[in-house]
Structures are given as structure tokens and as C-alpha cells.
Amino acid sequence: MISAKEDVHKMSKFSVLNVVKKGQLFENKTLLKATFEICAMKHNFHYEVIKTDRQLWYVRCEDNECNWCVRAECLQDSEYFIIKKYVGEHTCAPSNKTKPGRTASATASAKTIAWDAREYAVNAVRGIPERSYGKIPKYLHMLREANPGTHSSYEIDSKGRFRYLFIAFGQSLRGFNRVIRRVIVVDGTFLKNKYKGVLLVATAVDGNSNLYPLPIGVVDSENENSCEWFMRQLNIVIADDHHLAFILDRHGTIAKALETVYPTAKHGICIHHLLNNVVTYYHGKGLVGLVAKASKVYRIAEFEKIFANVCNISPAIGKYLRDAEVQKWARCQFSGYRYDIRTTNPAESINSALRSPREYPIIPLLDSIREMLTRWFYNRKKKI
Template sequence: MGCDSYHKAWRSLQHACNVIRGIPENNYTLLPQYLHMMKLRNPGTVANIKWTADNKFKYVFFTYGASIEGWKHCRPVMMMDATFLKSKCRGVLMIAVEKDGNNSIFPLAFGIVDSENNESYRWFFRHVKKVFGTRKDLSIIFDRHSSITTAIKELYPDTQHGICIYHMEKNLQKYFPSEAILSLFYNATTTYKQAEFRTYMSQIQQIDPKAAEYIEEEPPKRWARSFHTNRRYNMLTTNNVETMNFVLRKAREFPIMACIDYIQNKLQNWFYQRKLDATGSSHDLTCWAKKILLEKISRGFTMKVSFPVNLVNGRVMLAYVPGNNLLDNYVSTLICFCFDLLVQRVLFLTAILLFMAALLVDSLLWRNLICITASCWLIGSEYGVHRLCLSLDLLP
């Protein structure tokens, strides 16, 4: 009796789901009409379906006009991953994302395929490249799935390929469960200096040569920040795609049309809210960038320069000591610790703006009222720092 009641309740639930979301099998018949209306209602949207020889569904690719337009203004680091669908017909949802100027996840493209294989990934990335093209210094980060590697090498041969260090760390932990090795591996992946990278790898070699050999199966340029020729913008993992997978966890249980509809509603809400936030902003910097700069400025007010300032081997060497005194002779300093080239340049430009603002202040007081941004290690801007110090009579 209990078993009959359970099956009756289960069938009632399935019937209700079919009424609300449609019969899963029928979704594929209606999918072309749905995508046509989606492109009609969302200008610039691109969608494409691939059918088998016997006219059965195989793949679908779709991206929205807002994503295509926003791609031009995002950081050139694409993150790619896939997750399994849990509906009756199963399948795999492919997702490509980036990060925008406000450090928020920016969805680029989606694909629904039968499984993760060379053909499906080639088809997906072929459409991604056709729609978005490529960009200078583009990097693509993904896990170590062999099919993704094959597709990217074929379609993006000139693009820097990066491996998610989180997946590497999990595999390393599985085969070599040592806290010391994991800590050294993390330090090796995140350091900016190749000399430090070699030091950490040498220490791993001393602890367990097999662990070092396993790590070095992949070239360092694919997973170590110090060897990556393009900017990574501190993005070393595919966690942003994993976050998207979590956001869309409910959609993974829906039939294909309901799944796409859920994704569309989610992205429309995100883009609309971000539009409101951007419209309400009165400055050129994003809220995230402004917050970071203010934190650096606030931190800099607690530090001061110890003189003299020397030029060694063409590099400005500033010695600093923490303190609460804001004035040091004629100059108060804001020391900014810059760990990314982009942030370094932004901070340097901010210092220039401070100098320009200082010109509006009484010439006898401005050096005591303005804290000057001076970086100890400003990659690519040493000449600018040198000129900056010359303008303040810090150098002979």
C-alpha cells in the first residue's frame, strides 16, 4: 500500500512538472522557435543548434547581445568549465565567463551538449571564436580536461593557456598528501618572481622528488604566475565558473527550454542591476576599483619615507618605515603595495592626479597637505617614478 502511494505521488509530481515546464522530449521540438524569439527580444543575441543526420538534437550554443558587447570591456582572461545536467535527458552545460571592471563575474557564452568530448568542445569553442573573436594578450583558464586542451590548442593556438591551480592542488593532495608540499606548491604558483619559484620547487624536490616530477609534467607557463607571459589579473583558478555552476544549480534539473529560460532571467536581472549601479556612479572608476584605491591611500597615510632616496642601477630605491607621523621634512608619502601590473599603473596615475591637485594649493603648504604615492616596485613604470622624484627634488 505504501509503495503504491509513493509511486502515485511521484507520478503526480512528474505530471505537475511536465505541465509547468513542458515534457522534456517535446522541448527539443520547440527549441528552434524559442531561440528565434529569444534573438528577436534580445538584439545582438546569437544562438545555433546542431542536429544529427536523423534530425535529432545534438548541441546548442547561445550568447546574449549584452555579453557580446560587454566582452570588449572585460579583462582578457576567459575561464571555461562544464557541469552535468540532471534532467531526464541529461547532457552537459558548458559555461565561459570573464570578469568585468567591477571585479564581478561576467557570463560570456553557454552551450548544452551530449557529453564532454573533443567534438563537442571544438564545436563550442568554434562558435565562441566566431562570435567574440580574439583579443590581444588573451588568456584562457580551464581544468586539465584533455578535450578542452585539444580544442583550445586547435582554435586558439596563439592564446596563452592556463590551468586552474585549484584542480592541480586537489590532484597533488590526492597523490602526495603533505601539507608542506601543498604550501610550497601554492607559493610557487602565486609568486611574481621566477627566482622565488625555483626556490620553492627546489624545496619540494628535497621533500619528495616524485611530487616535483608530477608538478612539472605541465609546463610552468600554464600554471605559475611568474612564467605566464600575459596578465592574469590575479585569476589563477576557475572558481568564477564554479560560482556560476552554483548559481545555476536549479536550472540543471530543468528541461532544456526551462534551463535556458532560467539562465536568461538570471542574466537579465544581473545586467539590469549593473546598469543601474553604473548609471548612478559619478566617477570614471568602478566601485570596486575606487574601494581598493581608498584602502591603499588610507594605508599609505600611516607610513613615511626615510631619506635619502637613491637611484640604484636605474631603479628608484625608497626605504620606508611604518609610523604615525604624516610629515617627513617636505614630503608625506603613501606607499602602495602593488601586486598586479594593472593596479600598479592605476596607482601611479593616481599619484600624478594628486600632484596636479596639489598645484591648486598654496605653494608653501601643499607638500605638507598631500601624501605622495611612491611605489617601491612599480613594474614597467620605473622611468615614471624617476621623473616623479625629480619633479619633487628627491633626486639630485
């Protein structure tokens, strides 16, 4: 015969094992803690927190002889926590769990219930994020079939995990090569879905000052390898040329990749970001007007006069502006044609238009971008 206490212990042991598992993701630390508070309440046991900070949450059973423990770590550049170690079986005596367990707070219970309901609803509408990555090859194939001239590329690591994705729509490329001014603005923004990542956007501006989207890329993180991969894919559809100009926000990884892949093209700096850096790092709010004026003048003699005043007032700011390479931010010094496109606002506007889709899994995100471009091109064609 199995005693009542042994039966309680057996039920607790197997039930707790099924609550969570190693490798499980939680959107933030609060939801992680709430899950285990409810777990402890349901299965009548206590745990103690061994270590907790922004990057780690480590707990174990209150009984030092018990093996039950959980170790969760924060994912890099994210609020998500992943369970790295989980021993779900209690080895302590059954009698230790007959006393009342810890009580989950009302807030923890409410948050967990609300989160479960949200996840169910989101997955029902947008699909399960994990399955979305497996559909990428088929989706890209159908995209190329339906849009002649489209170039796409997809890369995974040695373990089959997603790394990079690139899409350049054929219609967009044909228009750029025929009639669009050859100035490309490149910028990146963070994705807000379950697995994060970065959306890289290349954008031009048409003759009516409308946004003209060019290739987009999705990468696991914004680093030298991913940015260079994106630029090399871009180079396949838009070749390096001395008539071509790029405008960046002086982000190190994108700028370095651009210099490697597009050495002949002209490179410009977003004046808005440059002025922000002057204010933020050099407390030069009073000089912003002078620097902005120097960046806009057409004559070299006038530029040198204004820039000399800036250097006299603040040698540190003058040095910073020289190190940023004057020919990249001053209109009269720029060696190519940038057609008065002096900021990264075009790319940032695309990112803003995709504010909601950036929360979607990868396939719904790509489809939202496709639908947006189709709608834009259709509406503009009607006005011709």
C-alpha cells in the first residue's frame, strides 16, 4: 500500500516536472518568477532565492538536501529569460511538503493568466513564432515566383538556427535603376518579437519626395558580420559606383561594412545624429546652430569662416567634427551628389511605419512589408 504522504510526494514530483522545462523562454523576469510562485503554491513546496540580478535568477528547494533547483539567465540584448538548468524532481522527504507552501501574490497570478491569454490570442492570429522560421525557404521561393526579378537570400548556422535574411523586390529594383536618384539611406531597428533580432532597411527618395523602399534584411544582431553580409547582398542588386551615395547615422558596424563593400560610392553622415552627439557628449547646445549652418552652406569660403568660429569657441567640438570627416557632413565638401538628403529620416520613417509588424513572427513581418510596398506602389501609380 502507498501511504497518503508518499502519494502526495509522487504527484508533486511528476507534476512539477511538467510545469516548465530546460530551454523554456519567458518574456521577462517578472513572468518567470510568477510562474514558479504559482508552481510552488500548487505543489505545496518552498524554495529560496540563491542569487538574483538583472542577468540571473537562481533558486533551489528550501531543504538543503533536495536536488530541486532552477537557474535562468537573461538573453543578450533582451529582457527574455531562458531556463539553463532545471532539476524538477524533489528528493526531499515527503513530510517536508505537507506544511502549507508559499502563496502566490495576486499580482503574479493575474500577470500569468493575462500573459497566457495574450500568448494564445497572438499565436492564433499570427502563428507560432518557432514554426514561422521553418517556413522561410518556401516563402522566399513563392515570393520570387510571384515577383520577377526579386533577389532573396537566407542563411542559417551549423545547428540550423536562423542567422540572416535578405529580400530585394524586383519592381523596386527596376524603378531605382531607371528613374530614382542614386542616394541610399541605411538604418537598423530592433525587432520586438519573441526572438528579437534587427531589421535593416535601405531606402531612397523619389522625385516627389516620397519614400522609395529598397532591400530589407533581418539579422540575428547588428554586428560586423551581419552588416557586411547585408551589404554584400545589396551589392549583388545595386553595384558599387562613384555616382552612388549612402547616408548613415555613423553607426560603427554599418559604416565599416559600407567601406568594405562599397569603396567607390560616396559616404555621408546624418547631420541630425551628428548634432545630437555634439549636444550629448560635448554639451555644445549653444554651438548646434553654428554647426548646422556650416553643414548647409554652398560655398567653401563661407563654410571655412563658420567652421573656424566653431573651432575657436570649442576646440573639442572642432576636433570631433574633423574626426567625423568634414566631407561626409558638410554640403559644400561632399564629393558626390546627395540631392539635399542630409539625414537618415527616410529609413527611420520606414521603421516607424513598421512599428506594429516588428512585433510579429518572421513570416507575418515579411508579409506585412510586402503588403505595404504593394499598397504604396499601387496608390502612386493611380496618381500618374
